[in-house]
Amino acid sequence: MIVMSYPNTRSALHETRQQVAAALGTRTDVLLAVSEVLQNILDHSAGWIGVVHLTLAEIRGELVCKVKDAGPPYDIPVAPSPAPLTETSTRGFGWMLIKGLSTAIDLKRIKQENHLTLSFPSVDHWQFDQTR
Amino acid sequence: MLIETEETDDALIATPVGPRIESHNVLLFKEALRRVLDQKVGTTVVDLAKVEFIDSSGLGSLVAVAKLVKEPQQLHFTNLSPLVSRVFELTHMEKILNVLPPSAAR
Numbered sequence: 001m002i003v004m005s006y007p008n009t010r011s012a013l014h015e016t017r018q019q020v021a022a023a024l025g026t027r028t029d030v031l032l033a034v035s036e037v038l039q040n041i042l043d044h045s046a047g048w049i050g051v052v053h054l055t056l057a058e059i060r061g062e063l064v065c066k067v068k069d070a071g072p073p074y075d076i077p078v079a080p081s082p083a084p085l086t087e088t089s090t091r092g093f094g095w096m097l098i099k100g101l102s103t104a105i106d107l108k109r110i111k112q113e114n115h116l117t118l119s120f121p122s123v124d125h126w127q128f129d130q131t132r
Numbered sequence: 133m134l135i136e137t138e139e140t141d142d143a144l145i146a147t148p149v150g151p152r153i154e155s156h157n158v159l160l161f162k163e164a165l166r167r168v169l170d171q172k173v174g175t176t177v178v179d180l181a182k183v184e185f186i187d188s189s190g191l192g193s194l195v196a197v198a199k200l201v202k203e204p205q206q207l208h209f210t211n212l213s214p215l216v217s218r219v220f221e222l223t224h225m226e227k228i229l230n231v232l233p234p235s236a237a238r
Contacts, residue, residue, distance in 0.1 A: 014156050023156055028185055028215045029186070029215065029218070031185070032167070032187060032215065032219070033184070034190055035154070035187055036187060039155055039187070039188075039189075049156075055218055073202070082224040082227055082228060083228075085195070085198055085199060085228050085229070086199065088199075088228055089195075089197055090192040090193070090195045090196040091188075092188075093191050093192060093219075093223045094187075094188040094190035096188075096222055096223050097187075097219060097222055097223065100218075101218075101222070102223035
């Protein structure tokens, strides 16, 4: 199990991401989804300065990530339909990746805090080639 | 981020050397790739074989650079690692960006 708390700043996020990467090893799918969540919290913090709490654990054969923060409520965009390149935005991919990589997402707003839980397939069901 | 380049008869092959394109280095990567595109009027193929990890900001940089390309210039991507390939798929970019089969760069 990984339990981390860090201040919601760019430098702390970078350091946290490196620690999570080292802990997750070849699970780059989980790292990517978690990185996107943490980056979103920072990018949409609207001046909020506080502590982000992160837990990663294997529960009943699934990898489960819990993130708690007291920043603004999440604003999860609707995924855009594919469009020609000229009409394609260069932003907004983060939640498409989080939704696509996780098997379940649970988001609650409790007492001015965001509680996000992401689930991922167990290693046995991981489809990426781990030799790379 | 360093991008190695190699001229072939048909195209300029651009190979990003760093294994990660993500928020903390994306601006450098985007600028480096834009400068590579400035070198070639014809076809440029970005060989992503050495890129193991890309996040949404890295993908956004590829889209942004691809949007700069004007005829007769062409920009292709090839040799996507499993994770990069999955990122393209989940965001539908494999249909929007020009992705060549693996090793099409050589």
